[in-house]
Each structure stands twice: as C-alpha cells, then as structure tokens.
Amino acid sequence: xxxxxxxxxxxxxxxxKSGFYPEGVNSPEERLxxxxxxxxxxxxxxxxxxxxxxxxxxxxxGERTPEGFTFHIKAYSALTGHPVDTKGIPLPVxxxxxxxxxxxxxxxxxxxxxxxxCFRMFGSALRPIKDSGNLGVIVFQFPPWxxxxxxxxxxxxxxxxxxxxxxxxxxFRHISWLVGRTKDQTMKFLKDNNLIYISVDEPxxxxxxxxxxxxxxxxxxxxxxxxNRENWFKRGIPTVERYNYLYSKEELKEWAGKMKRLExxxxxxxxxxxxxxxxxxxxxxxxxxxxxKETD
Numbered sequence: 001x002x003x004x005x006x007x008x009x010x011x012x013x014x015x016x017k018s019g020f021y022p023e024g025v026n027s028p029e030e031r032l033x034x035x036x037x038x039x040x041x042x043x044x045x046x047x048x049x050x051x052x053x054x055x056x057x058x059x060x061x062g063e064r065t066p067e068g069f070t071f072h073i074k075a076y077s078a079l080t081g082h083p084v085d086t087k088g089i090p091l092p093v094x095x096x097x098x099x100x101x102x103x104x105x106x107x108x109x110x111x112x113x114x115x116x117x118c119f120r121m122f123g124s125a126l127r128p129i130k131d132s133g134n135l136g137v138i139v140f141q142f143p144p145w146x147x148x149x150x151x152x153x154x155x156x157x158x159x160x161x162x163x164x165x166x167x168x169x170x171x172f173r174h175i176s177w178l179v180g181r182t183k184d185q186t187m188k189f190l191k192d193n194n195l196i197y198i199s200v201d202e203p204x205x206x207x208x209x210x211x212x213x214x215x216x217x218x219x220x221x222x223x224x225x226x227x228n229r230e231n232w233f234k235r236g237i238p239t240v241e242r243y244n245y246l247y248s249k250e251e252l253k254e255w256a257g258k259m260k261r262l263e264x265x266x267x268x269x270x271x272x273x274x275x276x277x278x279x280x281x282x283x284x285x286x287x288x289x290x291x292x293k294e295t296d
Contacts, residue, residue: 001263004070005289006041007281008223008274014240018279032064039285041070043139043223043272048074050088051122058128061135070136071129072169072221072272078109078118079159080142093117119162130165136270137169137196137221144173144207148182153189160193169196169221175207190216198222201255203229213258220266222255224284226275244277247284249291256291 025034078084083106096114129135177186190197197216202225226245273281
C-alpha cells in the first residue's frame with residue numbers, strides 16, 4: 001500500500017511569510033517547483049472560490065511539477081451548495097442567472113441550467129491536468145447543513161453524473177451521516193457508487209463528524225483540519241486563523257495507527273494537511289511521513 005503526504009495549499013500568505021520558501025523563490029512557478037521537491041501531492045484550494053482557466057491548470061501540470069505529481073482539486077463552492085461570491089461567478093453563468101441574483105454579494109446558485117454550466121466549465125478547466133495524468137480526486141466538501149436526506153443522496157449522484165470520468169471524494173461536515181444505521185447506509189452508498197469517503201480530523205463539537213478512518217474505494221483520503229476549538233466557529237477573524245493549529249506527535253501517532261490498520265483495504269492513502277497557517281501543515285505532513293517510515 002502506498003501512502004502519500006501533502007498539504008491543502010502551497011500559496012497561503014501565512015505560508016509565504018513562514019520561511020518555508022527560501023529567499024529568491026518568489027514566483028508561482030518557483031514556489032510550486034520548490035513544494036514539489038518536498039511532496040508529491042497537493043490539494044488545490046483556490047478552485048473552491050473560482051473556476052480556474054485551462055491555461056492556469058495547464059501551467060500547474062506542466063513543467064512546474066515532476067512526472068507522477070498529483071493534484072487534488074477542491075470543487076467550486078457552487079457545486080457543493082455553498083454561497084458563492086458574485087464577483088467570481090463566470091460570465092457565461094452570470095448571463096443565465098436572473099438579474100436580481102446580484103443584489104447581494106453572496107448567492108447560492110440553484111438554477112439548474114446555471115449549475116450544469118458550472119459543472120461543465122469546472123470539468124473543462126481540469127482537462128489539462130487530466131490529460132497530463134496528474135489529476136487525483138475532486139474534493140466535494142459539503143456544508144454542515146447538507147444532511148442525510150434523499151434529495152442529498154440524489155444530488156451526490158448528480159455530481160457523479162456531471163463529472164463521470166473523475167474520482168469524487170466526499171466530505172461530510174455533520175455527524176448525522178456518521179452515526180448508527182445511517183453511518184452504515186452512508187458507507188454502503190459510497191461503496192456502491194465508487195465514491196471516496198474523506199476521513200476528517202477537526203475540532204470536536206456535538207455536530208462534528210468523528211475522526212474515523214473508513215475506506216469506500218481503492219483510495220483512502222484523510223484531511224487534517226487541525227483542532228483549534230477556540231477559533232473554529234469564531235466570527236470576525238480571518239479564515240486562516242481557524243486552521244492555526246500544530247498537531248502534537250501524540251496526536252499524529254493516533255492517526256499513524258489508524259492508517260496502518262487500513263493496509264489491504266485501499267491501494268493508496270492520501271494524508272492531506274489543511275492546517276495551513278504558517279508552515280504548520282508542512283511540518284505535520286513531514287512529521288507523519290517520518291513517523292510512518294519508522295514503523296515500516
């Protein structure tokens with residue numbers, strides 16, 4: 001079984017100030033090349049906020065990364081039912097939406113035609129990464145109000161229908177998917193439809209998904225969000241402050257044990273650190289990688 005380690009950003013402003021990138025490594029091209037010298041996979045976070053151009057995606061997968069490097073792509077927010085910034089909505093989509101949609105800065109795209117177009121544009125944007133063989137999974141991080149109802153099971157299948165050639169990984173943000181009989185139903189649904197369950201580690205509250213390691217495909221995917229309870233729901237702070245957390249060696253050992261128990265259940269495990277405040281994700285990804293090397 002292969003385990004690959006990476007972070008969920010290589011361009012966060014706090015990372016750029018952390019000293020991870022040496023002096024003179026200043027351009028996007030140089031930073032990605034430098035990152036790829038330390039890790040062989042990354043999750044792209046910027047695609048949640050706006051659909052990239054094919055040109056930009058082509059640059060990521062071109063000469064900036066070595067052969068075998070893997071990009072996981074976070075689904076555009078409109079595709080997961082989150083409010084989107086109207087400034088980032090693609091022009092062809094804007095033309096479809098009713099004019100009164102833009103009275104507020106943040107809107108949810110519920111119009112079916114507009115949503116289909118978002119899926120088409122998103123899939124098209126990823127084509128250069130797909131063609132280069134560098135595309136990993138598409139991360140569908142659903143919001144906390146996305147609960148285990150029939151319409152939501154159906155919507156997940158619709159996502160699969162709109163992106164039929166991609167590997168979809170599903171992250172639930174509410175505990176209701178993962179308790180009692182509903183947990184069994186959730187896992188069966190994902191297995192039956194070859195969807196990847198995303199195991200999450202995050203601050204624990206009554207509605208939080210528990211940090212369980214499950215496999216529903218030949219890929220296991222783990223996202224480490226940190227455990228900053230104080231900032232997780234705090235308002236009026238920069239988003240990055242919610243992820244201001246450095247895992248201890250003891251906390252990582254818990255996951256090292258869980259990951260070892262997944263041997264034989266998945267062909268590959270991706271351990272992706274989203275505690276992207278400063279260089280904390282970098283440090284923890286390296287820590288866990290070294291920890292699992294020692295147990296081989």
